[in-house]
Structures are given as structure tokens and as C-alpha cells.
Amino acid sequence: MDWTLECSGCADVSGPGGLPTVCPVCGSPYLVRYARRPAPGPREALAGRAHTMWRFLEFLPLAAGEEPVSLGEGGTPLLRAERLGAALGMSDLWVKDEAANPTGSFKARGLAAAVTRAVRGGARHFVLPSAGNAGVAAAAYAARAGARVRVYAPTSTPPPLLAQIVGHGAELITIDGHIGDCGRLANDYAVHTRAMNLSTFREPYRVEGKKTLGLEIAEHFGWRLPAAIVYPTGGGTGLIALWKVFRELVDAGWVAGPTPRLFSVQAAGCAPVVAAFARGAERCEPWPDPETVASGLRVPGPVGGALMLRALRDTAGSAVAVSDEELLAGARQLATLEGVDASPEGGATVAATRKLAAAGTIAREEEVVLLNTGAGVLYGAALK
Numbered sequence: 340m341d342w343t344l345e346c347s348g349c350a351d352v353s354g355p356g357g358l359p360t361v362c363p364v365c366g367s368p369y370l371v372r373y374a375r376r377p378a379p380g381p382r383e384a385l386a387g388r389a390h391t392m393w394r395f396l397e398f399l400p401l402a403a404g405e406e407p408v409s410l411g412e413g414g415t416p417l418l419r420a421e422r423l424g425a426a427l428g429m430s431d432l433w434v435k436d437e438a439a440n441p442t443g444s445f446k447a448r449g450l451a452a453a454v455t456r457a458v459r460g461g462a463r464h465f466v467l468p469s470a471g472n473a474g475v476a477a478a479a480y481a482a483r484a485g486a487r488v489r490v491y492a493p494t495s496t497p498p499p500l501l502a503q504i505v506g507h508g509a510e511l512i513t514i515d516g517h518i519g520d521c522g523r524l525a526n527d528y529a530v531h532t533r534a535m536n537l538s539t540f541r542e543p544y545r546v547e548g549k550k551t552l553g554l555e556i557a558e559h560f561g562w563r564l565p566a567a568i569v570y571p572t573g574g575g576t577g578l579i580a581l582w583k584v585f586r587e588l589v590d591a592g593w594v595a596g597p598t599p600r601l602f603s604v605q606a607a608g609c610a611p612v613v614a615a616f617a618r619g620a621e622r623c624e625p626w627p628d629p630e631t632v633a634s635g636l637r638v639p640g641p642v643g644g645a646l647m648l649r650a651l652r653d654t655a656g657s658a659v660a661v662s663d664e665e666l667l668a669g670a671r672q673l674a675t676l677e678g679v680d681a682s683p684e685g686g687a688t689v690a691a692t693r694k695l696a697a698a699g700t701i702a703r704e705e706e707v708v709l710l711n712t713g714a715g716v717l718y719g720a721a722l723k
């Protein structure tokens with residue numbers, strides 16, 4: 340596929356020279372725009388392709404004949420959750436289990452796409468800030484590509500995640516602060532060493548990889564879309580990717596609308612998107628003193644904040660906050676009622692669905708998909 344990069348804020352299409360960061364004109368993230376629509380007819384196009392995320396190459400930034408840097412990411416199970424549904428009073432509940440990805444989380448999808456584009460562009464040295472899972476995925480995909488990566492992570496990151504980052508040979512720097520602090524250090528490092536910054540939304544291809552989540556959901560249901568998706572939101576790549584890909588699918592004629600309502604769940608101790616949504620604001624305000632055991636949700640000033648708010652309003656969704664007690668209880672329910680190795684972030688979707696159903700925002704018989712974004716085992720004692 341041919342594509343260009345377009346600024347999501349001011350629609351600047353000139354694109355920065357070399358490897359992209361954010362728009363030099365207005366500071367917004369770039370998004371990929373494809374030159375051509377995929378041919379109609381998903382069944383013929385996909386027949387015979389392997390069940391990794393790369394089977395959807397019509398929607399991915401891969402040029403003809405290019406091989407991706409891949410560990411076989413994607414193709415994760417979408418499980419009917421009857422017992423959990425009964426506990427929540429929902430009759431058509433599903434869980435997409437992203438713990439089944441290489442490196443144990445859905446970060447694999449984004450980093451596979453980002454590292455692929457970066458190494459095809461000549462990069463051999465990366466840097467990124469991470470709350471844990473992105474660092475593990477970056478370390479693994481860098482190893483797979485024979486490249487180097489430095490990861491800045493908060494000291495509060497669960498020890499098994501830090502051990503995986505080091506285990507894949509990355510250079511790990513732990514910081515007594517949150518991911519925003521790590522992000523500043525990663526930027527400085529990128530400027531000084533010319534390492535490529537893979538930080539969320541300072542790089543446009545992680546979103547493209549995460550779009551495959553939405554493509555798999557659509558394919559699972561026979562090219563029909565569920566009523567709602569509940570997504571645990573940190574930097575927001577997953578949320579924006581779902582919004583983007585459902586529009587691309589409708590444009591391509593692969594599915595009919597309406598597209599699913601998208602619901603964002605955040606931790607009560609770090610809920611900039613929930614607060615901005617409730618205020619009716621177009622941008623997020625930085626959250627002071629972010630605190631939550633769900634480390635992937637501890638993102639106090641997301642670069643993609645304005646885009647997330649657009650995605651939620653555009654799809655008639657909303658944003659809810661849940662306490663750490665509630666999200667941990669949700670993870671236990673996923674583990675004990677369904678056998679799913681849930682991360683705290685995955686548990687947050689259970690707690691959010693309970694609230695959304697109680698408020699009548701989601702009807703009890705609606706087809707709803709929850710995302711267990713990562714494996715619980717990587718959180719160690721934080722999940723107890």
C-alpha cells in the first residue's frame with residue numbers, strides 16, 4: 340500500500356523529513372492516510388493468509404514485497420464470556436484476550452508495526468518511555484530486528500515487566516517519576532543521540548499496528564461490528580486505532596455501519612480523559628500526582644488526548660473512572676470466572692462495564708467486547 344502522513348490537528352501533509360515525530364506546525368500527532376481504498380471483498384482477499392496481524396495488509400503500512408519484523412503477533416482469541424456476563428447482568432459479553440500476544444500484551448501489535456517501518460527507514464537505535472508492556476515489546480522487536488533500544492520506565496513499574504525488558508537485552512533506565520517524566524528524558528536522549536523515539540503518538544505506526552485489533556473483531560463476527568467496545572485507556576493508541584480502522588472498514592465497504600460505541604476506562608487516580616470528557620473539553624489537562632496499580636493507565640498528560648476525545652464523541656461513547664479496588668476485583672473475576680490471565684487494565688474494563696450497565700448507558704443485551712490488554716502474570720505482587 341502507498342500512504343502519506345497527515346497531521347491530525349491542522350491537516351499538514353508535507354510531513355517532516357526523515358523519521359516522523361509530531362507536526363512541526365501545530366504539535367499534533369501524524370496519522371497514516373492510505374492512497375487507495377482496499378478492493379471490496381474481505382473473504383477473497385484474506386483467503387489463505389496466516390492468522391497474524393499481517394493478514395490485514397490492505398490496512399497496514401507495508402510496501403509491496405516488504406517483510407515485517409514479526410514474532411507472530413495478532414490472531415488472539417475473542418472469547419464468549421457467559422459466566423462473567425451473568426455476574427455483570429450482561430447477556431452477550433465477549434473478551435478479546437490480548438495476553439495471548441508475543442510479549443504478553445497488545446503492545447506487540449503497535450511495536451511490530453513501528454519497528455518494521457523504522458528499520459525499513461534505516462533506524463538501528465531506538466528509545467521510548469514505558470509503563471512496562473511497551474518497553475517489553477520494544478525490547479523484543481528490537482532484538483528481532485537486530486537493533487538497540489533504551490527504555491525509560493518508572494521505578495514503580497512491576498518487577499516482572501522490568502525483568503522482561505532487561506531480559507530481551509534493552510538498556511533500562513528507571514526513573515523516580517511517572518511516564519511523562521520518562522517521556523521528557525526519552526526526548527532529550529533522542530535529540531542528543533539521534534536514536535529514534537518510539538513514544539506513543541510521536542511515531543505514527545504504532546496506531547496502525549493496533550488497528551488490527553479492530554480488524555480481528557470484525558472478522559470474528561463475520562464482518563459485522565459489535566455494539567460497544569470497552570477499552571482501558573492510557574496513551575490512547577488502542578482507542579484511536581479502533582476509531583480509525585472502523586471508519587476505514589466502512590469506507591472500504593468491508594463492513595456496514597454503525598461503528599461500535601467506544602468506551603474509555605481509566606483509573607480514578609489518573610483520569611485525564613474522563614475529566615476532559617465530563618467537562619466537554621477538546622483537550623486533556625495534565626493530571627497531578629497520577630497513582631494507580633494499573634501501570635499502563637498511569638499516563639497523566641497523553642499526547643493523543645484531543646484525538647481520544649474526538650473518538651469518544653464521534654462514536655457516541657463515553658469515559659468512566661474506576662478505583663484500584665474495583666479494577667483489581669474485575670481482574671480477579673476474569674481470572675476466576677473465565678480463566679483469563681487478566682492484567683489490572685483488563686480488569687478495569689469489567690468494573691467499567693458494571694458501571695455502564697448499572698447506569699443504563701449500555702443495555703444488558705447489547706453485544707459488548709472487553710479488551711484484556713495484557714497478561715496478569717507480568718504484574719507480580721501488584722495484582723494481589
Ligand SMILES: *Cc1c(COP(=O)(O)O)cnc(C)c1O
Nearest residue numbers: 472573574575576577635684713
Ligand atoms: C499500554 C497499556 C494500556 C493502555 O494502552 P494505550 O494504547 O496506551 O491507551 C492498557 N493496558 C495495558 C496492559 C497496557 O500495557
